[in-house]
Amino acid sequence: MSDGIRATVSFTAPGECPIATASHTADGRIEQVSTSTSPSESEHSVTEFIADGDIEETDRIEPVFSYGDRSVFRAHHHPPVNCPCETLGEHGCPIHRYSAEDGQLTLVFHAPDFETLQSIMDRFRERYPPVDVQRLLQPPLEGSPEERVFVNRGKLTERQLEVLTVAYEMGYFKRPKGANATEVADALGIAQSTFTEHLVAAQRKLLVDILE
Structure with a gap:
């Protein structure tokens, strides 16, 4: 059995996700959510979550019970698919948090393999742009959870990625160097100062993911 891949993805426009909708009126972040399988065309499922304060009741969200300032709410999922949680249900992928x-x-x-993950991400980008991939983990991994980070090279421009790739392939990062800055810049057809500018910008973007 494959170990699978755990992905952390954020959406600023998550369609008609009832939990995201409820968070507009909740006092603080909604985090305590019980997961359930999202619906197929012939199934119905629910998700329950705890929130502070009053949340407006809709045709998809209903209160279950309250204790103190906190309440349990139930969100109903039903076709057609119109939120990221339900998109994951289409692919049979469990939600961890x-x-x-x-x-x-x-x-x-969790996705069982990269092919499924790619299909999910394609659907996410089609339905709920913009999509921010915050982290990808594939066990077994070394180090503590804090040390296991996803480096998003999508932050790089095409030119920055090209500069990094050529520099790496020519041995610029080896010790001793396989090529110096002048040689890499010549291979790219740019000035040495331009090469350095692109290289520093690319490294700064990637280091944010590694060190943040």
Whole structure:
């Protein structure tokens, strides 16, 4: 059996996700969510979550019970698919954790392989842009959870990625160097100062993911 991949993805426009909608009126972040399988065309499922304060009741959200300042709410999922949680249900992928605040939704979920993950991400980008991939983990991994980070090279421009790739392939990062800055810049057809500018910008973007 494959170990699978755990992905953390954030949405600023998560469609009609009832949990994200509820977070607009909740007092603080919604984090304690019980997961359930999202519906197929012939099934119905629910998700329950705890929130502070009053949340407006809708045709998809109903209160279950209250204790003190906190209440348990139930969100109903039904076709057609119109939120990221239900999109994961289409692919049979379990949700590990939800988080929602001020309408922004973050999902941690498991995909069995990269092919399924790619299909999910394609659907996410089609239905709920913009999509922010915050972390990807594939066990077994070394180090503590804090040390296992996803480096999002999508932050790089095409030119920055090209500069990094050529520099790496020519041995610029080796010790001793396989090529110096002048040689890499010549291979790219740019000035040395331009090469350095692109290289520093690319490294700064990637270091944010590694060191943040």
